[in-house]
Amino acid sequence: MSMPAPPHSLDRFLTPAHSALWEAVDDFATREIQPRVERMESAQRVDRKIARLLAGRRWFGVTVPEAFGGMAAGHVAKTILIHRLARVSGAVAAILQASLIPVAALLYYGTDEQHAALLPSVADGSVLMSIAVTEPDQGGHIGGMTTAAEWDGRAWVLTGVKAHVGNSHIADLHVVVARTSPTGTRTSRALTAFLVQGDQRGVHSVPHSAKLGLRGFSYGQITFDQVRISPNDVLGDVGQGFEVAQSSSILYGRPNLTALSLGLHERAVCLTAQYVSKRPRYQGKLADLSVIQDRLGQMSARLLMARILAYHAVDMLDRGLPCDDELLAAKALGHDLASETGNDAMQLHAANGLDVDFPIERVWRDMQSTYAPAGTGEVQRRRLAENLLQQEDKAGARTAWSVLHAGRFQPPIVDQPVGV
Structure with a gap:
């Protein structure tokens, strides 16, 4: 497959740094991803090595500040990464983009302590993130969310099911949005976001099954059964989950x-x-x-x-x-x-x-x-x-x-x- 240079119609948006990144991603996709596409399609299973390859380029940290080991390169650079990878494999582009969404949640709503503890590992790809909002029956209707967390005096206790969670089977850390206020509370104040470790007791990924497309990428269900969460793992303020x-x-x-x-x-x-x-x-x-x-x-x-x-x-x-x-x-x-x-x-x-x-x-x-x-x-x-x-x-x-x-x-x- 030929690797065209960025079209001149994008000149006003791209710096020389962006153009160099464009060429680097095309080269990576041709050498590392293209030979794996057929196997990803036929195997119909989660390809965990792909995430390690992306992590090796530190692309999971494309918008993470340099102080935490990130690229601090912004949204145009992020778009280049996903766009050029998707040209070769939609599944590989999906693995990258799905983990970048919860990075935004951590960046904008994390405390200084959460940033210091997590962002370096996010930037180097050793901690892969997911965000779990959608539910099996409610879909993207956030106001109808039934997954709930209750405060028992020492910890939040999380129970529920999330569906269509990008990188559900390979993520190490989930941003989970759950209801923390009684039914009838305005959605904008009823939900809270939590940081939940993937290997935590009570967290279970439903076995992977291939979907119509994006084979090699997992976007499945995760169940949370009485998962205890420290108040230090609340992301943002209590009641700020909708935002x-x-x-x-x-x-x-x-x-x-x-x-x-x-x-x-x-x-x-x-x-x-x-x-x-x-x-x-x-x-x-x-x-x-x-x-x-x-x-x-x-x-x-x-x-x-x-x-x-x-x-x-x-x-x-x-x-x-x-x-x-x-x-x-x-x-x-x-x-x-x-x-x-x-x-x-x-x-x-x-x-x-x-x-x-x-x-x-x-x-x-x-x-x-x-x-x-x-x-x-x-x-x-x-x-x-x-x-x-x-x-x-x-x-x-x-x-x-x-x-x-x-x-x-x-x-x-x-x-x-x-x-x-």
């Missing part, structure tokens, strides 16, 4: 899923262009037909739009600018545009698109995994509408999530290579 979950999802989850979708989108376009250029038809190739060129042109335009919006949003986030709407739109449109391209790619491959010997089949399956996490398309569009209406009603306007933590852990704009 911890929301900010992590909005400021990391949305751009992470946008980057994952973008990498798959780009791969689908490349695979289809290669396929129709080699496929014989009449006295030439399939790509010679005007109807095929029209379809390819649509795919190319969609990719261009998705790529610019994705990097524009995270560039604003790195600069501490209000960009809630940009993050919403990038996530919602990124998936929609990729999905349309994926369907076109499958149709242009015709019956071969259903054959596991053709990589477009894997890419299309992986695309289905980017819709629901961090909010479905309907959720993103509803939030966009609410923000638009609040702009008309100045009295109802609220502080943008994207500026809630502005100035904290903002990366410097540097020109030297980072994390290469």
Whole structure:
């Protein structure tokens, strides 16, 4: 697979350091990940070595401050990592992005003591994190959460089940959001986030089962049975769990899923262009037909739009600018545009698109995994509408999530290579 340089349409967002990181990730993905893709697909089990390879590059610490051994490289760099990995393997990109979301929770809501104790291990990849919010029956409806923690005078006692937990089988440390107030309490005050060790008594991962896509990545269930948690392991304040979950999802989850979708989108376009250029038809190739060129042109335009919006949003986030709407739109449109391209790619491959010997089949399956996490398309569009209406009603306007933590852990704009 060729390794193109960053397109000039991204020049305004990328420093020389970003371009060097782009090339380094492409090289890593080609040498280390591409040879493992087929085995990950056929084995349908959790590939634990992949996480160790990513940890060896210290990429789990891409947004961790340098004082704790991190790269302090910011959201554009994080997007590059996930985007370029997803171009080769959606599952590998998912392993990285899923552990970066709880890093946000620890960064923004952890105490100085929690930072000192945990961030160095997070940065070097020796402690892998997950975030457990979604539940089997409630899905992403945080207000309907039934997992609960009760204070017994000495510790919090946690009981419940979480579902679709990214890296559920390989994470060492879980950020678990649970109900700590009686039913009827406002959701914004009813929940609390906890740091729970994966090997703690009462913590059990349901055996891994392969899903439709992202094979090699685990996003399964974890049960918590009377797990005792020290008050020192509360993340943020008691009753602040909703904010911890929301900010992590909005400021990391949305751009992470946008980057994952973008990498798959780009791969689908490349695979289809290669396929129709080699496929014989009449006295030439399939790509010679005007109807095929029209379809390819649509795919190319969609990719261009998705790529610019994705990097524009995270560039604003790195600069501490209000960009809630940009993050919403990038996530919602990124998936929609990729999905349309994926369907076109499958149709242009015709019956071969259903054959596991053709990589477009894997890419299309992986695309289905980017819709629901961090909010479905309907959720993103509803939030966009609410923000638009609040702009008309100045009295109802609220502080943008994207500026809630502005100035904290903002990366410097540097020109030297980072994390290469």
